[in-house]
Amino acid sequence: MRPVELSKNVYWVGAVDWLTRDFHGYSTERGTTYNAYLIIDEKVTLIDTVKSGYCHELMHRIRNIIDPKKIDYLIVNHVEMDHSGSLPQVVQEIQPEKIICSKMGQKALTQHFHQPDWPYHVVTPGEELRLGPNKTLSFVETRMLHWPDSMFSYLKEDQILFSSDAFGEHLASSERFDDEVNQDVLMHEATKYYANILTLYSPIVKKLIAQVEAMHLPLKMIAPDHGIIWRKNPKKIIDAYSRWCVNESNGKALVIYDSMWHSTEMMAKSIAGGLQDKGISYKLLNLQVNHHSEVMCDVLEAGAVILGCPTLNNGLLPRMAGFLMYMRGLRPTNKIGAAFGSYGWSxxxxxxxxxxxxxxNFRLIHPGLRVQYVPEHGQLQECVELGHIVGQALLDAKAGNKAV
Known part of the structure; x- marks a missing residue:
């Protein structure tokens, strides 16, 4: 793939990873990209690099535009290794005049690569960097979104926000822009990305969106470090983040469960029947066949989460235990909660x-249902009633236009 021009003298020069299927526990069934951007002016500037193993793609695309040795500035918006893994090779080849980063970025780069003598240039929030007569960059610190070093770079004349790990998706594609890809696939992957990476940082996202809005930056494009570039409708992804960061509920319910000999599964289906009686849209998600990162995509916007698991060795089945650990790490909020499960003797x-x-901080609205061995008709009716209770709580929340 050749470089792609975003606007005059601004290019995508990153790499597409068609093969990766796991991103530290997050399933990436559609692969991913490692986006890097080249800006041509009196000072030639490269924004971010790529994961180790993809440096040859990055340098090949740069050479289609310019001799890499003519690059003056290297901006590091984010130090995580999927964006900085090839940094030592790039620095060695281009010998940049400046490596531009945040204060925490310099610390992280030094700790990662043990190169205290690199030509670091620390920028502060709002600082402008003139690249020549046609291009000016400014910087927005985005600490803990999702690493301490993170920052955005904004190209003033072209109105492009280089947004690091925000507003991205894990999506390998021959297309580079939002208007060129399937919109359902795009928004699913954007939702999944937020749910599995940024949910924990939602309060910070909320503050950042307010900060960017207060700056009144005109935006023609948002260019993240993963996935496609938002050029047709950047507001679409900003509006989505505005909903997700306040845990806005879609009023739907999830019945998430695992089962040994189908008893807990029978209970799950009966609870789902009770939800349906109340007119509640729901998903029945068996952890045996649904990856935890896909489940979290649904948890992000769900109004209610109902968990089901039998008891094994005085505890949980491993899949449910693992899912709970994963979900607790992301800390979704504003959910109605309930639990159920079968057991043998404890x-x-x-x-x-x-x-x-x-x-x-889920709002538990029921002490939970337990059934010994195989549920009978009356016990399944109790499960239906639990579905009614959760469904009514969702209806009440919607009618009152209040948090669940």
Whole structure:
């Protein structure tokens, strides 16, 4: 793939990773990209690099535009290794006049690469960097979105926001822009990206969006470090982040469960029936066949999360235990919660799931349902009733236009 021009003398020169299927526990079934950008003016500037192993693609695309040795500035918006893994090779080849980063970026780069003598140039929030007569960059610190070093770079004349890990998706594609790809696929991957990477940092996202809006930056494009570039409608992804960062509910319910011999599964289906009685849209998600990162994509916007698991060795089945650890790390909020499960002789699973949801500040509206061995008709009716209770709580929240 050749470089792609975003606007006059501004190019995408990154790499497409068609093969990766796991990103530290996050399933990436559509691959990903490592985006880097080249700006041509009196001072030639490269924004970010690529993951180790993809440096040859980066340098090949740059050479299609300019001799890499003519690059003066190298901007590091984010030090995580999928963007800086090839940095030592790039620095060695281009010998930049400046490596531009945040204060925390310099610290992280030094700790990662042990190169205290690199030509670091630390920028402060709002600082402008003139590249020549036609291009001016300014910088927005985005600390803990999602690393301490993170920052945005804004190209004033072209109105392009280089947004590091924000507003991206893990999506390998021969297309580079939002108007060139399937919109359902695009928004699913953008939702999944936020749910699995940024949910924990939602309060910071909320403050950042308010900060950027207060700056009144005109935006023609948002160019993230992963996925496609938003040129047709940058506001679409900003509006989505505005909803996600305040945990806005879609009023739907999730029944997330695992089962050994189908007893807990019978309970799950009966609870789903109760939700349906109340007219509630729901998903029945068996952890045996649904990856935890896909489940979190649904959790992000769900109004209610109902967890089901049988007891195993006085605890949980491994898949549910793993999912709870993963979800607690991301800390989704503003959810109605309930738990259920079958057991043989002890029955601790429901209590453990309730505890986990309480720690995430879910609003538990039922003490939980436990059934020994195989549920009978009357016990399944109790499950239906649990579905009614959760469904009514969702309806009440919607009618009152209040948080669940």
């Amino acid at each position: 029955g601790e699973a429901v209590k453990l799931m309730n505890t986990a949801m309480s720690e995430m």
